Amino acid sequence: MKKLINKPDDVVTEELQGIEAAHPDLVRVFYDPHYIVRADAPVQGKVALVSGGGSGHEPMHGGFVGVGMLDAACPGQVFTSPTPDQMEAATKAVNGGAGVVHIVKNYTGDVMNFEMAADLCRAEGIDVESVLVDDDVAVQDSLYTAGRRGVGTTVLLEKIAGAAAEERRSLKEVADIAREVNANGRSMGMALTSCTVPAAGKPTFEIGDDEIEIGIGIHGEPGRERTKLKPAAEIVEIMATAVVDDVPFKQGDQVLAFVNGMGGTPLIELYVVYNEVAKFLKGRGVTIARNLIGSYITSLEMAGCSITLLKLSDELIRLWDAPVKTPGLRWGV
């Protein structure tokens, strides 16, 4: 295992120390338990957004804490759910009196722990709404999930719901917008190589020199199909067809097209993939109104990509375009 780390057990703490050292203008970091809040938290009168999940998906979620996106993120150990006490502490730290939305990717551990934390917070008088993200069309149930997994749509949802909260919308309105994003977003991923969890020290799965895994999860969970390497055009055809047919996206729809790198794939390849996605959607009569290209929800050093499409209303476009200032996503300010 070759990684730029010190001790495997210290990776998450040292990463947080790096974030704290790099972005004191944007975030504050707490270590007992681990959580990250925006620098000016709590913002009085604003609905607060809290997310979290296992580490190893950076910049998600810690890199999305800041103005216009998350109020707090709870990083678990690598590929391990954060604990209810992290979520409770983060929720209390960012509660500005207008309620808190928990954004929960659909993995069994995350769901269970966020439910427990929500109960604890409600018992202390904090209004909490939970929003589940389950946008991965690849498989129905999976290694860590009953139902569909939560993947790329999470990034878009955190941005859009964050903008709604910034406008001082009510708790119910922010949660409803977040649920609308989840309902209209679909994703599918693929991998060329495995990832290696630092504490495990060996690849999560084996894959041949000429093989790819289509429909993979963000923890290296099995997907739909292990197949021989194909040209980017064919890979995009398979993934985009599954995504487009699921909502379904129809001729005349406007979408946000998000081509995401899994951590070990360089940008030059993501642009080749984006080019194929643009051609594919043109053929279906679907218009790309907005896009995002880069590594935003990763699986450590896994090589591969995912494609997320989100059907856009004018309102969602407006919220997407609103200013955001976080370590991982920034525009307009």
Place this chain on the structure above:
Amino acid sequence: MKKLINKPDDVVTEELQGIEAAHPDLVRVFYDPHYIVRADAPVQGKVALVSGGGSGHEPMHGGFVGVGMLDAACPGQVFTSPTPDQMEAATKAVNGGAGVVHIVKNYTGDVMNFEMAADLCRAEGIDVESVLVDDDVAVQDSLYTAGRRGVGTTVLLEKIAGAAAEERRSLKEVADIAREVNANGRSMGMALTSCTVPAAGKPTFEIGDDEIEIGIGIHGEPGRERTKLKPAAEIVEIMATAVVDDVPFKQGDQVLAFVNGMGGTPLIELYVVYNEVAKFLKGRGVTIARNLIGSYITSLEMAGCSITLLKLSDELIRLWDAPVKTPGLRWGV
């Protein structure tokens, strides 16, 4: 070789098509010969900045075309210098009558071709100033270079000189600021794995499962030392010492610290590295006034990182903070 591409020969053209499809608000792309210009080029009365080099280092340079940074970029084939006709066409396309600065990384092919292009442009009445970037402290001469290689400082230089040009400074002033950045910036890189040039189809170099290469170039050129894998703290100590002692950076200096990923290294590791850089500089009494963390000058899918330090004046800080809106770097707008 596993990559998300179609035919190896089409990678650069298809990547450019992807950029064109994704960012029509920011850039325009030309194909015969290949170059990218900002959407509103030429900007009358503004000094124009043109850079370029082999592809495979994305987002550099094409991802840095836009308001506040480059006016044009000339992408060669992967790890291959662009041709003088690309540079000439790009220079003419962005010339707004106030002169053009060529930003040239110190590789023999780039230097020769940019010189030829500058001569051609001058013969047609365009004022051209050339600025050489040679910031890599690892080795004196190298596989493709007489003298030091141009690496990470290029990104910072293009941002800062771009801001100066946006303020309508004169050709000489913009070129002088660019040279000041090069004089005060130093870098060193390392790799955990090789990159693979698509047309070659096999790794550029062999490296053991427990080995790293310290001082590597951005094309996989040999560095200072092939050694066993070390903890991040030790790797940073070696690289940062070489960088700090070279300017030299002194106690009380303010710097921009740039931790760059080589393409295959995930962000979680870059933050672990940044944490070590911050501790190292604190020990030397050097203050990090600004930072940049992410994969901005890459070597295809190579795993590894580089550290660049730039000594900052108040003026350089002001220009760094100025708005920029490009596919690869954006803030303030």
